[in-house]
Amino acid sequence: MIDIKFIRENPSKVATAAKNKGVDVNIDHVLHLDNEYRKLSTEVQTLQQERNTYAQEKNIEKGKGLKNVLAKKEHDASALRQELKQELYKIPNLAKDDVPPGENETENKVIRTVGEKPTFTFTPKDHLELGEALDIIDVKRAAKVSGTRFAYLKNDAVLLEFALVQFALATLTKEGFIPIVPPVLINKDITEGLGYWQEKGNEEYYYLNDPDEKKEMYLVGTAEHAIVPMHRDEVFDTQELPKRYVAFSSAFRREAGSYGKDTRGILRVHQFDKVEMVSFVSEKDDDKEHEYLLSLEEKLFQALGISYQVVQMCTGDLGFPAARKYDVEAWIPSQNKYREVTSVSTVTDFQSRRLNIKYLENLLAGGEKKFVHILNGTAFAIGRTIIAIMENYQQEDGSITVPEVLRTYVGKDKISSKKV
Numbered sequence: 001m002i003d004i005k006f007i008r009e010n011p012s013k014v015a016t017a018a019k020n021k022g023v024d025v026n027i028d029h030v031l032h033l034d035n036e037y038r039k040l041s042t043e044v045q046t047l048q049q050e051r052n053t054y055a056q057e058k059n060i061e062k063g064k065g066l067k068n069v070l071a072k073k074e075h076d077a078s079a080l081r082q083e084l085k086q087e088l089y090k091i092p093n094l095a096k097d098d099v100p101p102g103e104n105e106t107e108n109k110v111i112r113t114v115g116e117k118p119t120f121t122f123t124p125k126d127h128l129e130l131g132e133a134l135d136i137i138d139v140k141r142a143a144k145v146s147g148t149r150f151a152y153l154k155n156d157a158v159l160l161e162f163a164l165v166q167f168a169l170a171t172l173t174k175e176g177f178i179p180i181v182p183p184v185l186i187n188k189d190i191t192e193g194l195g196y197w198q199e200k201g202n203e204e205y206y207y208l209n210d211p212d213e214k215k216e217m218y219l220v221g222t223a224e225h226a227i228v229p230m231h232r233d234e235v236f237d238t239q240e241l242p243k244r245y246v247a248f249s250s251a252f253r254r255e256a257g258s259y260g261k262d263t264r265g266i267l268r269v270h271q272f273d274k275v276e277m278v279s280f281v282s283e284k285d286d287d288k289e290h291e292y293l294l295s296l297e298e299k300l301f302q303a304l305g306i307s308y309q310v311v312q313m314c315t316g317d318l319g320f321p322a323a324r325k326y327d328v329e330a331w332i333p334s335q336n337k338y339r340e341v342t343s344v345s346t347v348t349d350f351q352s353r354r355l356n357i358k359y360l361e362n363l364l365a366g367g368e369k370k371f372v373h374i375l376n377g378t379a380f381a382i383g384r385t386i387i388a389i390m391e392n393y394q395q396e397d398g399s400i401t402v403p404e405v406l407r408t409y410v411g412k413d414k415i416s417s418k419k420v
Helices: 004-009 011-020 027-057 060-088 127-134 139-146 156-173 188-194 224-231 283-304 350-355 382-392 404-410
Strands: 109-114 178-180 185-187 207-210 215-219 235-237 243-252 271-281 308-312 324-332 337-346 358-361 368-371 373-381
Touching (some): 004 011, 004 060, 011 027, 027 060, 156 243, 156 271, 156 283, 156 373, 156 382, 185 188, 185 224, 188 215, 188 224, 188 350, 224 243, 224 271, 224 350, 271 283, 271 382, 283 308, 283 324, 283 382, 283 404, 308 337, 324 382, 337 382, 350 373, 373 382
Parallel strands (some): 235 358
Antiparallel strands (some): 109 308, 185 215, 207 215, 271 373, 308 324, 324 337, 337 373, 358 368
């Protein structure tokens, strides 16, 4: 949520920034509601003061006459406040000044390309053909049980998954990240605070309704959805920041509208596992933390020895809560192009205002509460990273060389079928 004071002072800037994200907002209506709410709040405060005066004077008759008027004004103010809140929730976060303008992903900017693409003396296979031959990926049996776009990982693919998890945890805990396994079900009211459910975003996530417990819940689309709100209504001391978490969880997405090669194998599925980073920082450290998280994502892929490129999202491809976002895209030989494997975003104080997460600054001067800035980044999207490893490290006989950095965790240096 954007500070209403900022909207009052910069209405055109907010309207233009929303439009650059493809969202039309009625700023005039928001400001009208804000003005009416402030006037009504002033009236309520005046009436409350009068009531207190009558109580002190023991003027019971005037106090009774004021009671009904005050109750109605308080009810109207509460309703207006809720309406204003819902209108504010429709306004996306503003992109940072250094975000390139653009309408969609075709206008994203490649920042740098790192590493060498593999060269093959044979025609490289895609991950599903390799996985089925090695008996480590099974989508056909998964379809019988769960439907399309689900998969069983089997045998050495399981070892590879947990090798990636252990490697990421080992790397990030050394950096001071707190390891955590979060719940994957979150209450519906929490989704308002995250901002991803606005602008039909709720259609991307799985909804569960339990009438017996009278609970409405969503399955998380990333561990961040459960990590960020864990500090709702809390105040950090400055010395606690930055507060960094590394979380492992399953994630669930509908992935509506995906088609073609994206739905083949395990590239774009409904259930997948991730290792996610979340940081809570002071306002002044936002940009520095964003670069730091990006550097960690690059460090992990450099260790795997896989060529990648860093891409900065344009305004039209940022998403509702993000103020700046980078993708890391790994080289996928079978598609002859780079594909997204991780991303890292800052949402500034957009989520913390909705969830009321603050920090105490200027302790020597008596302390000032400010909203924290929140950042999130993927260490490994496990399925896509496994795809990148399989395709880049495939051999002519169909075996897969295990990246050196993972061999201790996997327990072998090659994945091969029993026939090889």
